Amino acid sequence: MRQLVKKKGEPMYGIFTARGRDASRLEQLSDCVFALAITMSLLSTQAPRNFDELTLFISDVVPFTLSMVAVMWIWHGHYQFFMRYGLRDIRIIVLNTFMMLIVLFFIYPLKFLSTWLVSYFTLLAKALLISNEYFRELNQMGTQMIPWSDMPELMIIYDCGFLSIYIAFVLMYRHAIKNGDSLNLSEAEVHATKSIIAHYTGIVAIGLISLFIALLGFLIDWEFSGLFAGVIYALIGPVSYFIGRKYDKPPLNSTSDHA
Template structure:
């Protein structure tokens, strides 16, 4: 009985969605390899420290590196969930997936630059407030001052960052929309159709947030870059609200 329970759990999600992509494909293997390569680029893009002070200074970028990895792993998890749920290998899915990977690789350096700058700035300010006056911190502050950007550059960077996220979320949105159009071929149940629609809605929310963020700097200039960045704090708020709504709706539709 225990064996049957674990098999069932492996084939059906907690929400009752039957997994159709339990077998890994060449397309998924290629995607995993490119995600791994993207993470590698985040590491090798940094210079190898030549002195111990430079090694200490490199630790100040740790926060930015963590945020980069979290974002990439979040994208990977969304991508993995799609293929696990639907297991599609049609031409539209392959084309959208290739476009997704292209943007991902192009997106790595703007992603690293932004998060490295912000993460290092935040950590340096924290250490300064704690009384740190080390040679490593002075080296970091000097690098930050040398990398200081003007208003036009901040505007350009936030637009580049937003466009990268916009297109990757858009491709995931279209992949789920394509899956919904193939609901008959995939034999999706009414519950699975509803869940698919909520996936589409979630990606629409993410796309909307990237648009809002870019519009802020487009309309108000690089001086509003901080506000543009804070717009992404809407992501957990709106997604949690949406998840709460979908869970209540699904319970009322299918569990009564």
């Protein structure tokens, strides 16, 4: 997991010196928070008391998996930051605490949205491929889970959680690059850090567009704005690709060695 190799006597994490290879109590506490968030996602489903409820519990596997993958994706970004820089000053503690708070708050909206997406597209596939009768169940979802008119508000909640986490990442990496001299960052490490900041900034921009669409739909009562606010997240892949292409070539005079 730690992907460490030796270079000139120093453990490396990719092109970065593994400055945070010795996990502190801050990372250990954060790991506990991530584990708690995953547990909360699982416990949000009631334990089955009969076969019908057992079937319903099993059907919750996919939404739970989606939620867990999202949490683990955030955890991986968190892990990479501390492995690369090992910063544990007061600014990082504050930003990390804020991120952990959002992760715990974010898990229930995330699980709800995952459950709705799986249920909606499962019924839609059944209606298109099996029987038109499933369209009736599809329409009932508006009264059982959430009506389309409330989708913009759901996306506003989701967007705020999403943006808070990735803005925290941007601020953490900007803090790291400001402390480049004290961390003794090489030119290659500085270039990679700038690439990561650009990547997270692009993700934040997409989240802001989604939030704008959801807010607009809420203000003008455009119920399908929630759908468009969600679809906009498909831009993360292309935006990440183009940012990666821009930064894939380090400066000609850069090296992975320390000055």
